[in-house]
Amino acid sequence: MTSNTPLIDREVEIPTQHGSMNTYVVRPAAAGPYPVVFFYMDAAGRRDELSEMARRIARAGYFVVLPNLYYRSVREFHMQWNEAGIQEMLRMMQTLDISMVVRDTEALVRFVDSEPAALASAISAVGYCMSGPFAVAAAARYPERIKAAASFHGTHLVTEREDSPHRIARKVNAELYFGCAENDKWADKETVATLCAALTDCAAPSRVEWYPGAQHGFVFPQRPSVYDEANAERHWDRLLSLLARRLPQAA
Numbered sequence: 001m002t003s004n005t006p007l008i009d010r011e012v013e014i015p016t017q018h019g020s021m022n023t024y025v026v027r028p029a030a031a032g033p034y035p036v037v038f039f040y041m042d043a044a045g046r047r048d049e050l051s052e053m054a055r056r057i058a059r060a061g062y063f064v065v066l067p068n069l070y071y072r073s074v075r076e077f078h079m080q081w082n083e084a085g086i087q088e089m090l091r092m093m094q095t096l097d098i099s100m101v102v103r104d105t106e107a108l109v110r111f112v113d114s115e116p117a118a119l120a121s122a123i124s125a126v127g128y129c130m131s132g133p134f135a136v137a138a139a140a141r142y143p144e145r146i147k148a149a150a151s152f153h154g155t156h157l158v159t160e161r162e163d164s165p166h167r168i169a170r171k172v173n174a175e176l177y178f179g180c181a182e183n184d185k186w187a188d189k190e191t192v193a194t195l196c197a198a199l200t201d202c203a204a205p206s207r208v209e210w211y212p213g214a215q216h217g218f219v220f221p222q223r224p225s226v227y228d229e230a231n232a233e234r235h236w237d238r239l240l241s242l243l244a245r246r247l248p249q250a251a
Contacts (some may be wrong), residue, residue, distance in 0.1 A: 005029075005059040009051075014067065016107040018100075021077045022075055023067040024051055026058040033119040036112050038105065038138060040131035041069055042217075043093045045077030049222045060240050061249055063118040065108055069096055081223075082251070093130055101134040102141050106191040109142065118127035122247045124148040124174070126239060128219065129186075130155050132178070133165045140171040148246035150239055152179040153216045155186040158194045158244075166198035169206070175246050176206040179235055181214040209238070 008024035024046065024053060027034050039054050043081070046068045054064040070077050070228050079085055084101060105125075114119040125144045127135035132154015139149035149172065151157070156180070158166045176199070180192050192208060199206045211231040218228040219235050 003059060005061075006056055006068065007055060008057070008079060010079045012111070013105050018103075020072045021067050021069075021104060021107060023065060023108075024054060025063070025065055026051075026054050027063040027117055028058060032117040034061055034117060035119045035122040035213050035243070035249065036124070036173050036228055037062045037064045037243065037247075038123065038125045038135075039064055039066040040125065040127040040134045040138075041066065042127075042129035042131060042220075043089050044079040045070060045089075045092070047079070049123075049220060056236070057240075057243075060243065061228070062243065063112065063115070063248070065112065067104065067108065069101060069104065069134075072100075096130070098137045098161075100130075100131055102137050105134075105138045105141060107146065119247075121145070122147055124150070124243055124247055126150045126152070127154060128152050129217065132157065132231075133163075134170060136165040136172065136176065137163060139174040139176070140168040143171060143173040146174045147171075147176070147181045148242050150177040150179070150242055152219055152235055152239075153181045153184055153187065153214075154178065158191045158198075159188055166195045169199055169204070172204045173204065174204060175242065176202075176204060177238060178206075178208040179219055179238060180208065180210055181216050181231075182210050182212050182213075183214065184216040186216055187188055189237050211235070 006029035112120040125135035125138040132151030
């Protein structure tokens with residue numbers, strides 16, 4: 001696959017326990033099937049920026065599923081980068097928890113099981129910001145289905161909850177990758193050290209990597225105050241290498 005790989009994309013409605021989850025799906029135009037990537041949105045919501053990231057993954061040969069996790073509240077969340085918008089984003093974040101997203105993931109699994117172009121026996125999960133823990137939780141819920149999970153500048157990686165990523169990692173069979181910004185109040189050095197210690201007790205392969213000089217949100221090009229092109233491209237290298245290693249392409 002190349003950067004010029006033709007794609008097919010569409011919006012679908014995926015039924016869940018709580019309603020209809022509007023979801024962006026994109027894959028190469030050829031018949032496939034293609035390994036699956038569940039792409040969990042960050043707190044700023046599903047938007048064109050994430051759709052373009054999904055297309056970049058799809059061009060590498062994957063069936064990418066990007067759901068609107070805020071569907072219980074809104075069909076579309078339009079982030080405004082001012083104080084009022086940030087407060088609204090924080091409020092929207094509070095409408096979700098790991099258990100809810102795990103239930104949503106069950107609906108995503110049913111969806112890809114029904115899609116001929118999806119190689120649903122080979123699934124990965126990737127999350128950014130608030131959804132870093134969601135990717136790990138999905139891998140813990142489906143240890144035989146999800147082969148790789150990645151968290152980039154993830155938040156709440158260590159909490160007192162039973163479903164904290166550092167606790168549930170022991171249930172995971174997938175290869176785990178954590179890309180951590182060096183300057184991130186949501187995942188400081190003490191938090192990441194606790195995560196690393198917990199991962200040493202896990203059977204699954206894992207890697208925690210610092211991105212020097214990076215700030216929280218460094219992968220997003222439409223966030224110029226924190227975007228770091230060199231580290232963002234490094235993130236792409238790590239993510240696509242992980243997918244290639246753990247998700248075999250169909251013959």
